[in-house]
Amino acid sequence: MRRTQGAAYLFLSPWIIGATLLTVGPMAASLYLSLTDYDLFDPPKWVGLDNYLVMFTRDDRFWAAVSTTARYVLLSVPLKLVLALAVALLLNRPRRGGGLYRSAFYAPSLLGASVSLALVWRAMFASGGTVDRLLAAVGIDTGGWVDQPQYALFALVALAAWQFGAPMVIFLAGLKQIPRELYEAAAIDGASPVRRLVSVTLPMLSPVILFNLVLETIHAFQAFTGAFVVSGGRGGPSDSTLLYTLYLYQRGFTDFRMGYASAMAWVLLVVVAGVTVLLFRGARGWVFYAGEER
Amino acid sequence: MLERLSRGRVMALAVAAVVAATTVTACGGDAGGPTTLRFVWWGNEDRANATKAAVAEFEKRHPEIKVETEYGAYDAYFQKLSTQVAGGAGPDLMQLDRATVGEYQHRHVLADLTGTSLHLDKIDTNLLAGGRVDGGQYAVPAGRTTQMLVFDPARFAAAGVAVPTKAGESWNWSQFTDAITKVGASGVAGSTDFGWAIDWFEVWLHQHGKSLYDGGKLGFDANDLQAFWTVTGSLRDRKGVTAATATTKMDGSTQNSALVGKQSASEINYDSSLTGYLSSYGGQLAAAPLPSDGKDTGMAAMPPVSYAVSQRSSHKDAAVRLLDFLVNDPAAGKILGATRGVPPNQDIRDQVCGSATGADKAVCDYETAQRDKVGPAFGAWPTGSAAIKRDFQRTYDDVIFGRIGPADGAKRVVQNAQNSLS
Numbered sequence: 001m002r003r004t005q006g007a008a009y010l011f012l013s014p015w016i017i018g019a020t021l022l023t024v025g026p027m028a029a030s031l032y033l034s035l036t037d038y039d040l041f042d043p044p045k046w047v048g049l050d051n052y053l054v055m056f057t058r059d060d061r062f063w064a065a066v067s068t069t070a071r072y073v074l075l076s077v078p079l080k081l082v083l084a085l086a087v088a089l090l091l092n093r094p095r096r097g098g099g100l101y102r103s104a105f106y107a108p109s110l111l112g113a114s115v116s117l118a119l120v121w122r123a124m125f126a127s128g129g130t131v132d133r134l135l136a137a138v139g140i141d142t143g144g145w146v147d148q149p150q151y152a153l154f155a156l157v158a159l160a161a162w163q164f165g166a167p168m169v170i171f172l173a174g175l176k177q178i179p180r181e182l183y184e185a186a187a188i189d190g191a192s193p194v195r196r197l198v199s200v201t202l203p204m205l206s207p208v209i210l211f212n213l214v215l216e217t218i219h220a221f222q223a224f225t226g227a228f229v230v231s232g233g234r235g236g237p238s239d240s241t242l243l244y245t246l247y248l249y250q251r252g253f254t255d256f257r258m259g260y261a262s263a264m265a266w267v268l269l270v271v272v273a274g275v276t277v278l279l280f281r282g283a284r285g286w287v288f289y290a291g292e293e294r
Numbered sequence: 295m296l297e298r299l300s301r302g303r304v305m306a307l308a309v310a311a312v313v314a315a316t317t318v319t320a321c322g323g324d325a326g327g328p329t330t331l332r333f334v335w336w337g338n339e340d341r342a343n344a345t346k347a348a349v350a351e352f353e354k355r356h357p358e359i360k361v362e363t364e365y366g367a368y369d370a371y372f373q374k375l376s377t378q379v380a381g382g383a384g385p386d387l388m389q390l391d392r393a394t395v396g397e398y399q400h401r402h403v404l405a406d407l408t409g410t411s412l413h414l415d416k417i418d419t420n421l422l423a424g425g426r427v428d429g430g431q432y433a434v435p436a437g438r439t440t441q442m443l444v445f446d447p448a449r450f451a452a453a454g455v456a457v458p459t460k461a462g463e464s465w466n467w468s469q470f471t472d473a474i475t476k477v478g479a480s481g482v483a484g485s486t487d488f489g490w491a492i493d494w495f496e497v498w499l500h501q502h503g504k505s506l507y508d509g510g511k512l513g514f515d516a517n518d519l520q521a522f523w524t525v526t527g528s529l530r531d532r533k534g535v536t537a538a539t540a541t542t543k544m545d546g547s548t549q550n551s552a553l554v555g556k557q558s559a560s561e562i563n564y565d566s567s568l569t570g571y572l573s574s575y576g577g578q579l580a581a582a583p584l585p586s587d588g589k590d591t592g593m594a595a596m597p598p599v600s601y602a603v604s605q606r607s608s609h610k611d612a613a614v615r616l617l618d619f620l621v622n623d624p625a626a627g628k629i630l631g632a633t634r635g636v637p638p639n640q641d642i643r644d645q646v647c648g649s650a651t652g653a654d655k656a657v658c659d660y661e662t663a664q665r666d667k668v669g670p671a672f673g674a675w676p677t678g679s680a681a682i683k684r685d686f687q688r689t690y691d692d693v694i695f696g697r698i699g700p701a702d703g704a705k706r707v708v709q710n711a712q713n714s715l716s
Contacts, residue, residue, distance in 0.1 A: 040380035041401040127539050147539035149695050232369050232550070234684075237542040238691040253373040255681055256401075 034263035039256040051263035062264070064239050065247040072153060072243060073220040076160040081212055084164035088171035089201075102172070109165030118159065118229030122146055125155040125230075146230055149240035156241055159226045167212040174208035175201070206287040214279050221272050224249070244268060328357070329612045334364045335389035335599070336371040338548060338570040340653070341633040348629045352619045359612050368547050372680075379403055379604065386607040387616055389599050390433060393680035395425055398602070399432045400677040405603040406430035410614045413622050416639045420670040421597050427674065434621060435597030437566060437635030438643070440668050441497055442581040442660060443485070444553065444571050445560035453477040453484075457582045461663040470585035471525075471534060477559045478533035486552040486561040487535035487694065489526035490544050492686040494562050496672060497584060498522050500592035510676045512711055519704035523693060527700055538694035544687075548574045565660050566598035566635035569653040581660040583667055591667040598635040632657035678714035685710045 009016075034051060036044035055062050087105055091098060111117045124130045127144025135142055145151035178201065186196045202209075224245040227235065235242030235250070248268070252261030335345060342365050349361045364385070366374070372394060378384045379398075390398060398404050408431045414422060417435065425433030443457075450457050455473040458465050465473075474484025488494045496506045505513040529535040540557040543550045548570040553561035562584065563571075571579055584593055601620065603613045620626050627642035631654040637643040647658035689707050692698040698706070 039401060040376055041403055144539055147542055149691075149697070232543075232545065233373070234688075236688070236691055237538070238695045238697055239688065249373075253376060254684070256376065256397075 030262040030265055033259050034266050036259045037257075038259040038262075040252075040258050041256070044259060047259070051260045052267070055260070055263060055267065061239065061242065061247060065235075065242045065244045068153065068240070068242055069221065069244040072156065072160075072223065073217060075153075076157045076223075077213070077216045077220050079157065079161040080164045080216055081167060081209070083161055084167035084212070085171050085205075085209075087164065088168045088175060089197075091168075091172060092175045102169070105168060106165035109163045115225065115229055118226050121155065121159050121226070122230045125158075146241075147237055149236075149238040152231070152237060152240045155230060156223070156226050156243075159230075160220065160223065167216060170208060170212055171205070174205050178204045203288045207289055210279070210283045210287045214276055217275060217279065218272055221268065221275070328360050329609050330360045330362060331387060331609055331612055331616060332362045332364065332385035333387040333616065334371075334375065334385045336366055336368045337389075337633070338567075338573070340569050340573050341365075344630050344633045348620060348626045349616075351625055351629060352616055355619075356612075356615065359615070361616060367549070368545060379606070382606065384604050384606060386604055386609055386613040388602055388604065389436065390602050391599055392424060392596070392675050393683050395433045395600055395602065396427070396675050396677050397680050399427050403605055404432040405605045405607065405610055406432060407434065407603060407614065407617075411611070412614050412618050416641055417621065418595070418638065418640065420595065421638055423671055424597050424674050425600050425602070433600035433602040434617060435638040436599045436601050436621065437597060437632070437638055438595050438661070439564040439566035439598035439635035440595050440661065440664060441494070441562060441584055441593050442565045442568065442664075443560055443562055443584055444568060444579055444581050445485075446553070446575075447578055447580050449477055449480070449482065449559035453480045457580070459580055459582050459663070461665075464583055464591070464667065465585045466587050467585045471529060474529065474560065475532050475534040478535075482556065483536040483540070483552075483558040484534045484560065485529075485536070486544065486558040487526055487530060487541040488562045489523050489535075489694075490541055490687050490690050491546065491562075492683050493546075493564075495519065495522050495686070497592035497594075500594070500669070500672070501586050501588060501590055503590070505672065507673075507676055507679070510715060512708065512715065514708075516701070516704040516708045519707060520701050523690070523700035523704060527693075530694065538691075541694055542691050564598050564635070565657050566632070568657050568660065569632055572653040572656060581656065583664050590669065592669075593664065593667055594669045594672050596671045597638065636661050676715060678711075681714045682707075682711045685714070 033044060035046065035048060037047045037050075038044035091101055091105070108117075125145040126132070127147050129144060132142065132144045142148070142151060145155040182200050182204070183196060186200055191199065222245060223243055227241045227243045227246045228249070231237075231241045231246075233246075233250075233254075235246050244264070245268070248261050248264040251257045251264065333349065335341070337345075345365070346363055349363055353359065353361055375384070375388060384403070395404075408429075412434070414431070414434070418438065421435040421438055422431065424435065425431055445457060447457070450473065453473075453476045455476050457473065477484035492506065499505055499514055499518060502518070504518060507513050526535060530537070535541075536552050536558045540552040540555070543555075544552060546563065546567070548554050548567060551561060551563075551571070552558045554571065554574050565581060568579075568581060584591060586592060601617050603610055603617060607613050620630070621637070622639050622642070624642055624645060627637045627639065627646050630637070631646060631650065636658055637646050646654070647662070650658045686707055689698070689703045689710075693700055693703040
């Protein structure tokens with residue numbers, strides 16, 4: 001047995017080395033830094049829990065960022081999942097050129113993380129941009145979303161929702177797994193298409209929905225690129241696009257408060273872990289696993 | 295420990311060893327050869343082209359030194375630079391602004407340039423003051439600039455308003471606000487709302503006999519700022535200055551400028567950016583002095599940006615030579631022109647301005663015309679001023695979008711500033 005283990009560890013070594021040096025090491029360092037006052041240039045000074053105390057009790061922008069991020073997650077995740085599921089249902093029907101449509105709808109997700117796309121987004125939603133002019137043409141005068149505090153976050157939500165490709169592909173795979181007999185039986189019983197969706201498709205798809213929900217929620221909490229590029233790194237106008245990660249970045253790299261930024265990163269980790277646990281707890285009520293007794 | 299190995303296991307081990315080895319050798323060694331410097335700055339295309347040409351000239355004269363240049367937009371310049379410096383991968387020579395010179399010096403990032411081969415005797419002493427801390431010279435002015443109102447003469451003429459541009463001409467605040475309100479009535483806002491930048495508030499303070507900083511302390515109180523923001527507020531109501539949606543984008547760069555975006559007919563900025571405005575506006579532009587009611591115009595000669603050498607650079611001598619070349623060499627001066635304001639070296643300034651054409655000439659002409667109105671430099675900004683500058687603009691955003699009144703906004707800025715300075 002030992003002989004095979006040697007080879008196994010040798011094979012694993014690139015991953016082990018990578019995980020230790022690039023993930024576990026930096027995480028431990030960040031936990032230490034979160035308890036210090038560190039300005040990037042001079043050696044860190046130990047301050048205990050001060051960073052956390054200031055964050056929770058005296059930092060208005062921290063709470064503003066928390067509430068902006070909460071709104072972003074609550075808006076973008078459901079919108080993205082509904083879009084992904086709707087398109088997946090459309091694409092699930094056999095038709096000519098189905099593969100082409102799948103690729104076309106997936107493409108935005110490949111481009112989504114890129115900076116150039118966020119720049120296009122900023123230009124589209126700026127005052128006098130494409131969206132502004134289209135809306136004005138039909139009589140809705142908003143005057144550019146990204147330049148107004150009450151609308152700017154919606155531009156980011158739209159950017160996120162548009163990148164529904166990844167959950168869509170997973171939904172499609174899930175839809176293909178649902179046995180055809182269930183639909184045939186339902187059709188024979190006279191169930192309408194809506195009824196079939198609600199009583200067959202959604203329950204059978206619920207584990208996949210949960211998977212996508214958890215994944216997309218975690219992603220949404222970590223959203224950064226869109227907000228950074230659209231607001232030019234400032235989180236404006238008037239802090240309306242100051243997502244948590246953007247504020248964290250500002251604290252660390254613009255204000256040189258890397259200790260504080262590390263503390264924020266750990267709070268984010270704990271919150272995301274907590275939200276994930278809650279999602280799994282809540283899932284017991286609505287997720288149906290095939291072969292499970294109810 | 296020798297064991298009988300099967301063919302398959304040997305192959306498996308070999309593959310794994312190769313993979314492991316490549317991950318280790320990826321960290322390569324250091325090669326010898328000529329000295330390589332890294333030089334970074336931010337700015338427009340015209341500045342980049344001129345700087346690269348000047349660097350090429352330097353390399354031609356010093357074949358033993360190779361210079362890698364890097365430049366980008368102002369947006370993320372300092373975040374990137376700070377990260378590189380903190381990670382030990384900082385550049386040898388860097389361009390800094392007023393707020394960051396103090397910040398970096400305080401954090402021991404910059405090398406003291408006194409006693410090096412650098413010549414400073416021809417550079418204006420009051421410009422050098424911005425880089426002097428505790429008797430050491432940590433930054434050198436890359437040029438000289440002063441505040442201006444850059445405006446579209448066609449729009450002002452169409453509204454029937456005269457703008458003072460010649461030497462000896464000036465205007466007071468009521469003439470200025472009348473002018474921009476009249477222009478505003480004809481469609482596009484008369485001027486970009488100038489309440490966003492602490493730089494223009496600084497001028498306003500000097501006109502009222504105060505200053506932004508008094509040593510390491512604040513030189514103004516909430517009432518001063520409230521008064522300033524009340525002026526811009528009433529202009530905004532009358533379309534004299536831009537609406538909030540245009541003002542919020544301002545960062546001093548030409549690509550985010552409301553004037554260049556055709557949302558206003560004029561804008562306050564430093565004359566070092568006049569070349570950038572002229573190349574990106576697509577129309578005629580001219581420069582006028584800022585309005586003032588008293589004798590003190592509040593305008594000052596100051597370095598638009600400075601050069602500094604990294605304390606951690608392993609080629610400080612070569613970096614100092616490049617710096618010396620950029621500010622003191624006639625050939626470099628000619629190539630660089632007025633892309634960082636007019637040259638800081640008096641002899642070269644006279645030379646460059648004597649034969650300047652196009653955009654460079656516009657900067658030189660403005661500097662010459664305003665010579666009598668421009669006071670000495672305001673002096674270095676203390677540590678914490680970068681954060682104060684950002685908080686100033688952020689709070690003004692809240693004011694223009696109606697989320698907070700000018701009085702409460704001013705109080706918040708003062709309070710946060712006191713925290714940043716302590």
